[in-house]
Amino acid sequence: MKLLRHGPRANPKPGLLDADGQVRDLSALIGDITPATLSPASLAALASVDASTLPVVAQGELQVPWTGMTKxxxxxxxxxxxxxxxxxxxxxxxxxxxxxxxxxxxxxxxxxxxxxxxxxxxxxxxxxxxxxxxxxxxxxxxxxxxxxxxxxxxxxxxxxxxxxxxxxxxxxxxxxxxxxxxxxxxxxxxxxxxxxxxxxxxxxxxxxxxxxxxxxxxxxxxxxxxxxxxxxxxxxxxxxxxxxxxxxxxxxxxxxxxxxxxxxxxxxxxxxxxxxxxxxxxxxxxx
CATH class of the missing domain: 3.90.850.10 (Fumarylacetoacetase-like, C-terminal domain)
Structure with a gap:
């Protein structure tokens, strides 16, 4: 998967880039791409979702693709x-x-x-x-x-x-x-x-x-x-x-x-x- 966050820096939305280069909205599944999202179980759960069922959205300004880094x-x-x-x-x-x-x-x-x-x-x-x-x-x-x-x-x-x-x-x-x-x-x-x-x-x-x-x-x-x-x-x-x-x-x-x-x-x-x-x-x- 290609995970991303886009939109205003103060309130970005989570998304993924599908095989056709379209941004699919993940907001209904996760509030943001956080350290918890990056666990093997959470990534596997996201990967199991059929991306074609997720809404296509216009890409906003790309932010750091995840939040919550400590180092x-x-x-x-x-x-x-x-x-x-x-x-x-x-x-x-x-x-x-x-x-x-x-x-x-x-x-x-x-x-x-x-x-x-x-x-x-x-x-x-x-x-x-x-x-x-x-x-x-x-x-x-x-x-x-x-x-x-x-x-x-x-x-x-x-x-x-x-x-x-x-x-x-x-x-x-x-x-x-x-x-x-x-x-x-x-x-x-x-x-x-x-x-x-x-x-x-x-x-x-x-x-x-x-x-x-x-x-x-x-x-x-x-x-x-x-x-x-x-x-x-x-x-x-x-x-x-x-x-x-x-x-x-x-x-x-x-x-x-x-x-x-x-x-x-x-x-x-x-x-x-x-x-x-x-x-x-x-x-x-x-x-």
Whole structure:
């Protein structure tokens, strides 16, 4: 299933995308797409419903496809060629940092540069959505804790991340720096999550091309690893690293985002996003 939430940010409606690309309303079945919705039993119950019996509705503004996440965890330098372009060593263990919950926005929401930003950058990434609580899980069992997958743009302010004391979180958690969606695609529909093509364009120019097959640490390893250090709750999301082609690594000189730029990105089977970049304006964040 492709689950989504659409409409006003203050009161979105739950829906699913059917095989014909139509939005079907789930409001008669569930009030919202919450952590409880992501349990295996709840997903199975939704999957058993004949989508053709649900009302077709016009798609409103797409929001984050579920609500109720307690953590937005990220993995850094998880593609060897991205580590190389960043002039950093290939990690021996996953590099873990956090993005704030406030950075999570819908897939086509504006990206608003923080005040004084001069080195904001793009990163297409695979998102992993937890469906059942994970605590000290083995790699062989890790994928059973995953409800599904999504596209994430891990927008990053490189000066804040790398030049302001070495705390990555400062450059990763700015408001609007975590577009998610368009959908949460359930794991059964994705198949082999370690063979998904991914790409990102800026102003129509291809910047990133990659495949999840080249991850250093795969999804099962990441979920198992994180569960040793924290409890992963239903609705929590993990963004798993980016392939090469970020602005920081462009040659002969880095290229960073500026107001008016348009990012377009996608992952096989998981859909596409598009964001327009704006200078600091709190009204665009809160709208």
């Amino acid at each position: 937005f965890i990220a993995i850094g330098l998880n593609y060897a060629d991205h580590a190389a372009e960043s002039n950093m060593p290939i990690p021996k263990e996953p590099i873990v940092f956090t993005k704030t919950l406030e950075c999570a926005v819908g897939c086509n929401h504006d990206v608003v540069l923080p005040q004084g930003s001069v080195k904001s950058d793009w990163e297409v990434e695979l998102g992993v959505v937890i469906g059942t609580r994970a605590r000290y899980v083995a790699e062989d069992d890790a994928l059973a804790h995953v409800a599904g997958y999504c596209v994430i743009n891990d927008v990053s302010e490189r000066e804040y991340q790398l030049e302001r004391g070495g705390t990555w979180d400062k450059g990763k958690g700015c408001d609007t720096f975590g577009p998610i969606g368009p959908w949460l695609v359930t794991a059964d529909e994705v198949g082999d999550v370690q063979n998904l093509g991914m790409w990102l364009d800026v102003n129509g120019q291809r910047m990133q091309t990659g495949n999840t097959a080249t991850m250093i640490f795969n999804v099962a390893q990441i979920v198992s690893y994180l569960s040793r250090f924290m409890t992963l709750n239903p609705g929590d999301v993990i963004t798993t690293g980016t392939p090469p082609g970020v602005g920081m690594g462009r040659k002969p000189a880095p290229v960073f985002l500026k107001a008016g730029d348009v990012m377009r990105l996608g992952i096989d089977q998981l859909g596409e996003q598009q964001q327009t970049v704006h200078a600091w304006n709190p009204a665009r964040i809160d709208s």
